[in-house]
Amino acid sequence: MVIEEKQETRAPLSRERVLAAAIELADQGGIESLTMRALAERLDVEAMSLYYHVANKEALLDGVAEMVVSEVLEEVADIDTNTTPDTWKDTMRSTILRARGVMLRHKWAPMVLETRTTMNPAVLRYFHGFLEIFHNGGMSWDLAHHALHALGSRALGFSQEMFNPGPGSEDEEASEEMLEQMMSELPLFPEFMQSIVHTDPEDDTLGWCDDQTEFEFALDLMLDGLERLRLADSPASPRSAPRTDRAT
Numbered sequence: 001m002v003i004e005e006k007q008e009t010r011a012p013l014s015r016e017r018v019l020a021a022a023i024e025l026a027d028q029g030g031i032e033s034l035t036m037r038a039l040a041e042r043l044d045v046e047a048m049s050l051y052y053h054v055a056n057k058e059a060l061l062d063g064v065a066e067m068v069v070s071e072v073l074e075e076v077a078d079i080d081t082n083t084t085p086d087t088w089k090d091t092m093r094s095t096i097l098r099a100r101g102v103m104l105r106h107k108w109a110p111m112v113l114e115t116r117t118t119m120n121p122a123v124l125r126y127f128h129g130f131l132e133i134f135h136n137g138g139m140s141w142d143l144a145h146h147a148l149h150a151l152g153s154r155a156l157g158f159s160q161e162m163f164n165p166g167p168g169s170e171d172e173e174a175s176e177e178m179l180e181q182m183m184s185e186l187p188l189f190p191e192f193m194q195s196i197v198h199t200d201p202e203d204d205t206l207g208w209c210d211d212q213t214e215f216e217f218a219l220d221l222m223l224d225g226l227e228r229l230r231l232a233d234s235p236a237s238p239r240s241a242p243r244t245d246r247a248t
Contacts, residue, residue, distance in 0.1 A: 013045060015053040019063045023106065026064070031108035036060070061112055062120065068109045069122035072099045072156065081132035085230070088137025089223045095129065096219060100157030110158040130155065139230050147226050154222070159215055 011017060021042050026034045036057060040047040054060040075098045083091045103109055127148070134144040153160050183190055 013043065013049060013053065015063065018043065018050060018053045018060075019067045022060060022064050023067060026108045027106060031111055034060075034064075062116060062118065065109075065112050065116050066120040066122045068102065068106055068113070069120065069126055069156070071106075072102045073122055073126055075099065075102055076126075076129065079129075081129050081136065083133050083137045085138040088133050088139070089227050091133050091137075092130070093219065093223060095133070096151075096155060096157060097216070098157075099126075099155070100215065103157040110153070110156075113156060113158075114153065114160065127155070137230070138234055139226070140233055143226070143229055143233055146229075147222075150222055150226070154215070154219060159211075159218065 018039070022034055022039055025039060025042055036047050036050055039060075040050055043050075050060075054063055076095050079091060079095055079098070081091070130148065131144060134147060135141075139147070148155065
């Protein structure tokens with residue numbers, strides 16, 4: 001009797017499979033670990049076969065960025081964008097904090113998103129939801145335009161800090177050493193540094209300080225300011241019914 005050995009079937013290589021493996025690789029080792037060679041090894045394929053699905057490293061990063069924002073879209077899918085002037089601010093806050101949750105799962109993603117130079121369909125769909133929230137909340141297109149610029153990267157759940165060394169990194173150690181050396185010249189810094197709360201490196205964070213607190217502080221500050229401007233811009237606008245008209 002001849003016994004046929006069963007061969008393990010492997011899922012065919014596809015763009016989706018390549019991008020999913022790239023995200024897993026970055027989650028485990030950071031974005032610096034994402035190379036075409038490492039990705040090919042993870043997928044157990046020849047490196048050249050990847051180029052049938054992503055033209056080059058930049059195309060790979062473009063695809064990864066789109067996948068991450070698609071994850072954000074899934075995270076906010078149940079949020080009702082048919083807001084009112086009384087609810088738009090809470091809806092916007094919830095949307096942004098859910099997006100932040102995705103960024104905390106992929107802490108390398110902000111760096112990738114910051115370097116992309118082209119819009120992708122997922123980003124356009126995400127920001128279209130913002131326009132619905134603003135418009136149905138009674139905000140003019142002009143103010144909505146200013147709001148998007150003011151929110152910037154914060155709309156996707158992360159902020160671009162002026163100075164933000166990673167916890168435990170060489171940059172953080174060098175920064176603290178330099179600060180100690182300059183204490184005599186900068187006498188207010190010791191008191192300042194002792195009074196602020198820094199995040200435990202083991203906590204979920206995207207930065208050096210307690211960045212969740214700082215992120216929400218700045219977000220609330222912006223949303224409160226936008227609401228004040230909305231009221232000043234449309235003092236006679238209805239306060240309960242959503243707007244259904246659309247600008248042409």
